[in-house]
Structure formats: structure tokens, C-alpha cells
Amino acid sequence: MRNPEPEPQGWYEKRRGVFPRQVDGKFRRIKWAIMLVTLGIYYVTPWLRWDRGPYAPDQAVLIDLAHRRFYIFSIEIWPQEFYFVAGLLIMAGIGLFLVTSAVGRAWCGYACPQTVWTDLFQHVDRFIDGDRNAQIRLQNAPWNAQKITKRALKWSIYLVISFWTGGAWIMYFADAPTLVRDFWSGDAAPVAYASVGVLTATTFALGGFMREQVCIYMCPWPRIQTAMLDEKSLIVTYKDWRGEPRGSVKAAEKNPGGFGDCIDCNQCVAVCPTGIDIREGPQIGCITCALCIDACDNVMSQIGRPRGLIDYATLDDSASEKAGNPPTSHLKLIWHPRTLVYFAIWAAIGLGLLFALGTRKHIDLAVQKDRNPPYMLLSDGAIRNAWTLKLKNMEGRPRPMTVTIEGLPGARMWTDTISSEQAATSVSATVATDTILPLRVYVAAPAGTAAQDFAFVLKANDAEGGGDRTVTHFDAPGAEE
């Protein structure tokens, strides 16, 4: 066992700077496209309009916490229907499993906000400081006027992007144009300013400075994904059986057959946004952004060797290639049983949600019985119970409704706004647009009525009709004995 003298350790480990070189290629262009789409969705969505009539806001996607409504285009979700959102989150979770099963850590490499914003900030670095070598030179340069100017400029741009990111977030929670006006005039809610402040700070710190450390130290997802990868998962692979031993082009010319394809140009390391060396094998720092594949392919085409020295491959495929078989098509690799099972579950939940959404009722009756007192004796010996009924109207118009007693002989009902002399077998009310009308009702049954179940029946008195029926319990003296 080797036992060299350990180096003296400091209190902490400084972050080793990562200065990824600009690269172009197939995967870089995919990343550009995904960045454009994800950032576009994030920044633009709150500004889309959707006419719902005068009763509701006209913002296409709006989480209206104050009025407890969640609007997504033509769908309006009430708080008690939050399971739709839970369902969407479960779909998102299983979607991650599905993507991981099909194409490995693609979420980390392409679509994770941390990756997208880090990528954006790294382009700002290149724009202000220049590419990799210029960045390293500036990093090591003393703090002269030029460096101070460049740093100030760069961090200001970071700050503007961060502020814009935080600002876009709050637009999802209120009418965007109004909120922008209120924000600058100082009339917006304190929570709006606090949210923007917090999100600006986190974007600035996580995207501008923490970067790959978030993935390596903080994020649980790489750990979970590591557990989910198997020998059928696509991972970015350095094909060491083809590349080793490394040697320059000249060395290979002098000694044909003595070296592999890797010329040790270090381009794969230079372009890596997390600063790792893929040739050391699969590791937690690899977010599979595939930029090293682009870099290596460019080099291979320059020196006239076949592409794919670094490429997406599964462990199974690697073993087969090592044995001398030709590489398998990636499309074929994606469709294995686990992917199909995840897809089936994901699609089933999606279809279930769509079905539930299509068949949900827009009228509802909820009843809550008074428990104290459970029943009340009236002067004429009649027995009275009390309920709070909630008449729900989810339509975009007011609806006249009637609640009737069903299955309680001789019973009469009235409310807290009319006299018991006006009692009848039913009560009518108009429920305003998109609201719940709480109705306090008293139901009296003749003396001697035994405790029993009965039902309130709700009916809408308009062309569309529809209704609801809720069974409840009538308490009477002696019922508890």
C-alpha cells in the first residue's frame, strides 16, 4: 500500500475556475435550441392573453393566490382540484425517470434551469472577457483598471439577467402588465419585491458564481440519477479501447499502430462546463451536455479520423463494441422495456388527468351539519337541525339553483335570512359567477321524527341544468341512546 506524505490541508477548498471554450457542433446547436425554447417559455408565457369574459382575468397562465384560482389557458382550477396540479407534478417526476431511462442525464445536460442559466452566463463571460484563454488570463491578471471595468460590466449584466429572471417569476402570480406598472410605482405587494429580491440574488449567485458546484455539491438529482442508470442507459462515453494509448499525430505517424485515436489535445476538457475530464470515465460531475462530443468530433474530422471517439453509448454497447461489433444506433438504444414502462405510466396518468378534467362537474353541493347542538326542539315539538350548505358554481355566469329536501317526510327548510314562517320544502338562490354560496339552512321535521339519513338535492334552474345530491343525517332526541 502506498503511503505518501499527506499534503497539509487548508481550511477550505477554493473553487477551481472553469473556463469552458466555445464549441460548435450538433449537440451545441441542440443546446441552443433548448435554451431558446425554455427561456422563451419562461419569459413570454405570463404575457400571453386569453379571453375568459369579464368575470376572470385575461392572463393565459395565472396563479391567482388571492382569489384561489389557477388558470392555464381554457382550464380553470379551484383549490380543491389541486390534484390536477399534483398530477402534473407526478407526470413531471415520472417524465424525468422516462428521460433518464431513455437518454440518461439529458435533463441535467440540456433542460435543467441551473444548466440553462449557467450556459447563458458563460456566454456573457465570452462576450465580455473573450474565450477560454482570455478568461484565464484576465482571472490571473492583477486588479487594474481594465479588469475592474470588465468585471463591473460583466457582473452588471449578470445582475440585469438575474433581475429579469426574478421579475418574470412574479408575473405568473398577478396580471403582468398591471404588476409591471405597480412594481415600478412602488404599489406592488411587499411579497412581490421580496420574491424578485430573493430570485435575483439566487440567480446571480447560482448562475454567476456557483455554477457546476450546484450540480456537484448541492443537487440531489445527480445522486438519484446515478442510482437510476443501468447498463442500458445512454451516457457520454470516452471509448478508451479506441483512444488509448494516447499519442500525438506525429507520434502515430512515426509508430503506426502504436497509439490509439486520442491525440491528447485536451479539447474535451477545455469545453467542459463542469471542468471534468471525461476520459476518466463516468463521474458525478458529468451532466452529459455532450459538448465534449462536439469538440472531439471537430478534432477527429480535422485529423481525418472517424468521429465518435467520445460519444453517447450504453455500458452494454461499450462491451459489445470492445468485442469488435459495430456500434448500435442510438434510436434503437432508446427503446428498451424500462423506457416503455415509464412511458406507459406517464401517458396513463396524463390520459387520466385529461379524462378527469373533461368529465369534472361544474356544479356541486357540499353540506356541513351543525354538531352543537345536534338537534333543537321547537315550541310545537318539532325537531330542528341546522346545516351550512355550500352551493358551488364553476361556470362563467350566475346560475339560479334550488336545494330540495329528499326523503325526510314532513320536513320544511328555511335560512337565516328569512323567518321560519316562510319555511318550505326547498330553498332557491342565485349563485354568482365562479363562486361558492354558503347557505345557512334550518330543517325542521314534525314531532316524533326519528333520526335518519336524508338527502339535499341541488338543481340548476337554467337551460343547461345539472345538479348534485348529498346524503346527510338528521339527528333527533334519543338518537344517541
Place this chain on the structure above:
Amino acid sequence: MAEKRVDEATGVETVGHEWDGIEELNNPLPRWWLWTFYACIAFAIGYVIVYPAIPLVHSATPGLWNWSSRGALAEETAAADKDRATVLAALAATPIEQLPEQPELMQAAVAGGRAAFRVNCVQCHGAGAAGSKGYPTLNDDDWVWGGDLKAIETTIKHGIRFPGDDATRQSLMPSFGHDGILTPAQVDDTATYVRSLSGKDAAGAGAQRGAALFANNCAVCHGPDGKGGRQVGAPNLADAIWLYGGTHGDVVSSISNAHAGVMPAWVQRLDPVTIKMLAAYVHSLGGGEKFASAPTAQEGTAATVAATSNAQP
């Protein structure tokens, strides 16, 4: 304790502890972690300076901001009072009889009354206002002193038999048995008659003897048919409601030793708006009388409710 050594696979020194073969690598902390740690310390120091933090003998150090949970409560209460000021002013300006004409104000009054009831009234009348023996239920339709808004407000204001309030509801039933006005047998007969009014006892010979006694001794207040009288606060003896119990023994006991329950005059403790809100709440419990704009309803058809609430779920 094991020796410190360098781990072969990672090239990192171990901390030197070993538990059943499990060792710990002495990796340095990332610098950002250390910064976070320092920031937490700075926050804690700031917290100790501006907030109450260090416990002394009687209280803690007040802190620069002089914050206290009592102060925070007072601030929030003041803010809530400010929010309610317009509603309270409108309530103060509206005579209670006119409250039902303004459904939203009425709703606010009922809600406020519910809160005030829980503080001031539940001790006797119960959390559900169902009362108990000797403490009337406020849910039913039997009112000794009247059940419209105005009558309820007056009762709450001045109380019942409350010493020191000249306008208090006053009635006094003699203790017929205890004071020797009626013999025990006569009390028994009277009780039989009273119970026969609501069909609880058979209208036999005892009831007939009791009827005569009732006419001579009781009818002056309770009325010839025993239906009571609100002018004098005499309870209805012909209905199903018994404040002090409806068994034969209960009624005998009530005639022998009359009850005279007392309710405080709340005008001495509560402001007029709170009393108004309490009256509105009690009136809304299902037995209220005289509704201002009562819509008509026929047998079997629906009564119409003024739907004004836009309450969110």
C-alpha cells in the same frame, strides 16, 4: 483510534477515526460552504443585537428594534380595527330594525356577533347557544321576552333581573309551595294541569282541580290558556320548551320554588355596536322573528333567498 492515513483510491487523508472498518475522508470544505457558515454567524449576531435575545432575571434584553410579541399583536389588532372601522361605523349608524335591509351589513354583524358571543355568552348559553337547564337555548323559537332584533338587543343591553339597571327585564314568580300559598297537593294538581296543556299529562281529575288553581293563581301572568305573556316575561307553558325541565317533578319544583335567573346588563360592559352584532347573531340562529323583507312562499314551493354572498371557498 486508528492512525491517520491516506486513502488509496482517492488520495485523500482520513480523519483518523474508525468505526467497524468505516473511515472518514478529511476532504476540505468548499469555500462557499464556509462563507455560508460565516454569514449565518453574522446573521445570528445581528439577530441578538436587534431582537430580544439574552435572558435576564425578569425579561430578556429588548434589542435595538424593541420588538415584542405583545407589541406585534397590538399592531395587528390596531390594523384589524382600522380595517373594520367603516363597517363598525355603518353598524353604529344603522338602527337594528333596519339591519336586515342591508344584507351585507347584516352578514358582517352576524359574523362579528359570533365572535363576541364566544367571548361573552358561551359561559352560560353554551358554544352552540343551545343553553342548558336554567340557561335558555337561543336556537329555538320560544322567546320569553321577544325574539325580534329590537327585543333581543334590549334584553342583551339591560339583562334580566340585573341589579343596578333600571331598564332590566323584570319578572318575579312567587314560590307558591315554599311561601305556603298552595299546599303540596295543590301544587301537584297545578303541575298536572300545566303538563296537560301540552299533552304530557292526562286531563283527568287532578288536571281539572289544577285548572281552577291555575286560573286563580297563574293565569294573571301566564294567560288563561297558559301561553305566557312577553309583557311580563311569563314563559309559554303550553309548548314543548321547558327552561327548568318538563318532567312532573321539574314542574312541581318550579311551582314550589320559583326560579329567577339573572343575566347581566351588557350595556355596562360592551359597546353598542358589539351588542347590536350579538343581537343580530342570536337572531340568525334560526328562531329569529320579524324579518324585514321576508319573501312569500307557498306550500311546497321554494322560498327565495337573497343571494348576496360572493364568498370564495
